[in-house]
Amino acid sequence: MMDYGPFILSLKLASVTTIALFLIGIPLAYWLAFNPKKYKIFLEALVALPLVLPPTVLGFYLLLALSPENGFGSWLERYFDLRLVFTFEGLVVASVFYSLPFMIQPLQSGFRSVPFSLVEASFSLGKSRWITLRKVILPNMSAAILSACILTFAHTIGEFGVVLMVGGNIPGITQVVSISIYDEVEAMNYSLANHYSLILLVFSFLILSFVYFFNYQQRKNIRVL
Amino acid sequence: MIELDLHKKLFGADGLIQLQIKITIQTNELVTLYGPSGAGKTSIIRMIAGLMKPDKGSILVDGDTWFDSQQKMHLRTQERPIGLVFQEYSLFPNMTVYENLRFALPKGDTEEMIEELLETIGLKNLRDTKPNLLSGGQKQRVAVARALVRKPSILLLDEPLSSLDTAMRNKLQDDILAFHKRFRLTTILVSHDYHEVKKMSDRVLLVENGRIVAEGKVDDIL
Numbered sequence: 001m002m003d004y005g006p007f008i009l010s011l012k013l014a015s016v017t018t019i020a021l022f023l024i025g026i027p028l029a030y031w032l033a034f035n036p037k038k039y040k041i042f043l044e045a046l047v048a049l050p051l052v053l054p055p056t057v058l059g060f061y062l063l064l065a066l067s068p069e070n071g072f073g074s075w076l077e078r079y080f081d082l083r084l085v086f087t088f089e090g091l092v093v094a095s096v097f098y099s100l101p102f103m104i105q106p107l108q109s110g111f112r113s114v115p116f117s118l119v120e121a122s123f124s125l126g127k128s129r130w131i132t133l134r135k136v137i138l139p140n141m142s143a144a145i146l147s148a149c150i151l152t153f154a155h156t157i158g159e160f161g162v163v164l165m166v167g168g169n170i171p172g173i174t175q176v177v178s179i180s181i182y183d184e185v186e187a188m189n190y191s192l193a194n195h196y197s198l199i200l201l202v203f204s205f206l207i208l209s210f211v212y213f214f215n216y217q218q219r220k221n222i223r224v225l
Numbered sequence: 226m227i228e229l230d231l232h233k234k235l236f237g238a239d240g241l242i243q244l245q246i247k248i249t250i251q252t253n254e255l256v257t258l259y260g261p262s263g264a265g266k267t268s269i270i271r272m273i274a275g276l277m278k279p280d281k282g283s284i285l286v287d288g289d290t291w292f293d294s295q296q297k298m299h300l301r302t303q304e305r306p307i308g309l310v311f312q313e314y315s316l317f318p319n320m321t322v323y324e325n326l327r328f329a330l331p332k333g334d335t336e337e338m339i340e341e342l343l344e345t346i347g348l349k350n351l352r353d354t355k356p357n358l359l360s361g362g363q364k365q366r367v368a369v370a371r372a373l374v375r376k377p378s379i380l381l382l383d384e385p386l387s388s389l390d391t392a393m394r395n396k397l398q399d400d401i402l403a404f405h406k407r408f409r410l411t412t413i414l415v416s417h418d419y420h421e422v423k424k425m426s427d428r429v430l431l432v433e434n435g436r437i438v439a440e441g442k443v444d445d446i447l
Contacts, residue, residue, distance in 0.1 A: 117315040120276055123302040124309035125329040126375055135328065139319040 002195055005172055006180040013088070013176060014156040017095040018103075021152050022145075024096070025103040030133070032104070033111035047104045055098060059165025062094050066166065086168045091176075094166040095156045102151040110144025111137065143218045147211055154207045157200070226252055227379065227411060231272055232281040235435060237263040244268060244435035252287070255405055255412040257422045259447070260432035266415045269432070270381045273413065274309050275302035286379070305379075308372030308410075312384040314364040316356035322367050323352040329374035342370040346400060362393035366400065373404060380405065380412040386421065398424055419447065 066084040084090035167174030184193040271277035
């Protein structure tokens with residue numbers, strides 16, 4: 001029997017993660033794009049780490065950090081009554097780390113693509129940094145924002161290792177669709193695993209096609225200018 | 226009155242130059258900075274605008290300190306009542322002509338000023354057009370109008386006409402001269418076009434290698 005619970009959970013996780021990462025990503029990418037300090041390269045490397053690390057490594061350290069047995073996890077539990085291992089909230093925290101580069105890198109190149117003379121023009125018209133960001137910079141990098149959000153969303157839908165390490169496999173709480181597939185294969189329910197997989201495959205393909213289509217349109221528009 | 230005493234190390238195409246100038250510009254004067262590229266003209270404009278910090282010196286405008294290295298005083302660009310026009314237009318591509326001008330409007334000011342400026346530059350019929358559909362001359366007229374919306378006392382023009390054809394150049398020179406008189410501006414123009422400098426300037430400052438090597442009426446020094 002096909003259960004849509006894991007799909008709904010995956011979509012919910014991807015939505016919450018994308019929103020959280022957008023709020024973190026805008027100031028972080030802004031800082032990385034415009035800060036001339038050399039030490040920022042370490043932060044850039046840190047942000048890119050999830051691209052190369054096996055998800056299990058990230059998941060393992062997050063599990064250790066968030067576990068109530070250890071300092072940070074027990075502090076969260078004592079002061080905020082918040083347990084982050086084997087819970088949905090924990091999955092969000094893990095996904096934020098895991099999808100960080102997918103949000104930051106497109107945003108960072110978006111910030112760099114806006115000519116700095118526009119920023120200076122806005123300053124010369126008496127506008128603050130905040131208004132300049134909102135009214136001048138962000139509207140002129142909308143393609144980058146859209147790419148960043150869609151890639152983050154799609155990447156979160158597709159995650160497996162980190163979720164399994166930090167969230168386990170609890171139906172209705174942490175059992176997202178990628179883990180359901182693994183579960184069904186283990187139980188030899190190949191037909192159900194195929195259903196889940198096929199939906200995920202088509203969904204991911206459509207999302208990526210949309211991103212490429214949008215970028216293609218943008219490039220075409222720029223050529224027209 | 227603008228009193229400039231500027232010292233700044235600049236890295237140009239020909240290596241390092243030490244900019245060192247001390248000048249006074251009278252209120253309502255139109256002064257041109259004339260000289261070869263890489264002499265430091267744009268840097269002088271950027272320092273007055275607060276977009277570049279001098280290493281040493283001071284900028285006094287009507288007795289107010291905008292910059293003073295000894296007092297560690299550096300007024301932010303936003304706090305300087307200037308209008309700035311760049312060579313590369315720098316119109317906001319996401320806004321229409323009208324929105325570009327309205328963006329510059331200080332809080333509480335009425336939009337009458339915008340209507341008036343659009344009328345003067347003759348672009349009323351293009352008010353809802355995005356900048357990418359305008360010609361170079363139209364773009365630069367919008368940029369000049371936008372710089373004037375907040376009623377600055379000083380207008381800084383950094384080679385605003387260098388990429389336009391002769392006819393459009395003449396038209397815009399007339400527009401700028403008219404604005405200069407009408408809004409009682411103190412205008413500083415960067416240019417390396419002799420005819421433009423001759424037509425526009427009350428006084429020319431000849432800039433070479435970061436120094437002012439001559440100043441006066443066009444015919445006297447060029």
